[in-house]
Amino acid sequence: MTDTLQQNLVEIHDMSFYRGTRPIYKNMNLTVPKGKVTAIMGPSGIGKTTLLRLIGGQLKPQAGQILFDGEDVPSMTRSRLYEVRKRMSMLFQSGALFTDLSVFDNVAYPLREHLNLPEPVLHNLVLMKLQSVGLRGAANMMPSELSGGMARRAALARAIALDPDLIMFDEPFAGQDPISMGVIVKLIAELNQSLGLTCIVVSHDVNEVLSIADYAYIVAEQHIIAGGTSQELRHNDDLRVKQFLDGLADGPVPFHYPAVDYKLDLSRGVN
């Protein structure tokens, strides 16, 4: 057990989560090894972002354990949770930059809140973070002046400001042009390799995410339906996995949303 805890930064055991009476996850099990990039893929609306919020303690599951470095996140006290969150970070789909602060001040925000650094040191530290995402030249720009890709990179600089152990990326490639997508793929890979950061990447951009993931899970039907390296997933015989990875319009996930019989529905209009 101790060995497992040392190897895995995040472990989810038999976790169930409901929104009202609708189950999102039922007896979910998942592990995220330290220093690796773990991808979580699945169709839209399946609850991937919810999973990140559960790991971050923003939501509480109805059952099961979510361990972060051996500590159960849902049962933490509020103050302990805030302590633990200093070691984790999340890149939101929208970037979630503070719109009334410049890019520089956005990156400086967590540093100013948590560390009492002299202003010259803080200044250099922020510039180093911005340099690592290629946005040192945009330090004085406001979030409204940034493109979608730049906003996400600025948010990434803010996410790594406190040098966390874990970064969770929520759909980092969504809505990005190929260049921005390539830049983000490169940044995630570099952060993982150079700083040894543990990364969880939630995405449905199969090719991009599998190109950097050490291990990937596919979520469907309220639990993990497949897990493995990109090669293992590509050779998985499960029809649901094949449909997702190959992007097939019809399959176990049907093209048509469940409805009453078509003829019956049409005849109602006639009558």
Add this chain to the structure above:
Amino acid sequence: MLNLIAKLGQSTINIIAMLGRSGLMLFGALIGKPQFSKQFPLLVKQFYFVGVQSLSIIIVSGLFIGMVLALQGYFILTTFGAEASLGMLVALALLRELGPVVAGLLFAGRAGSALTAEIGLMKATEQLSSMEMMAIDPLRRIIAPRFWAGFFCMPFLTAIFVAVGILGGVLVGVDWKGIDAGFFWSSIQSNVDWWHDLGNCFIKSFAFAIASTWIALFNGYDCVPTSEGISRATTNTVVYSSLVILGLDFILTALMFSN
């Protein structure tokens, strides 16, 4: 019938749950170790947004309400030959009722709706969530300074509203209708009681400040994070704040001025 009872029960449960959530929000925002060095600059910024930016509407409204009050008062008082009491009428009406109530309603419409929309948008754009994930409590950083700004600004705005309203009364009563300035001011001086009128005016104002700021902040914090949700929350802020201010005014007036 059974459905109606079930719906009524559900609505009651929802209202109680909402009151509980709003209480927890305020408790989380206000209870805790103060961090003056970090919170003071945020408070000053909110004083500007909530207080200073509401000044124009407060001053203009105060002026016109004072003028209208004086004009109507003059028409009525002259029929009894009692126009010398116009100053007292304007001052007491503004201090006891119109000042705190109208300033409260204007505050809810200008600052309250802005607070709700701002916090709602912060929620919709995941800024509050990102703050939580940075181990920064949004209740302490976002809600608390806005609450205190509302709490302290509203009485000031009310005082300014009343003062400008009285000046509006002077413009109409003294400068236009020719009432003697000495009569006007002395009737105020001799009939306005420091505690009974001025003190109660500020008590009302603080009560309205707590109610309307709390409602505005909670509606933003608890809104459905969509454009429709924010729009509904902003409307709710103005409607609920106005109703609560008017309801509270009746209760406070009954407590303060009945023998």
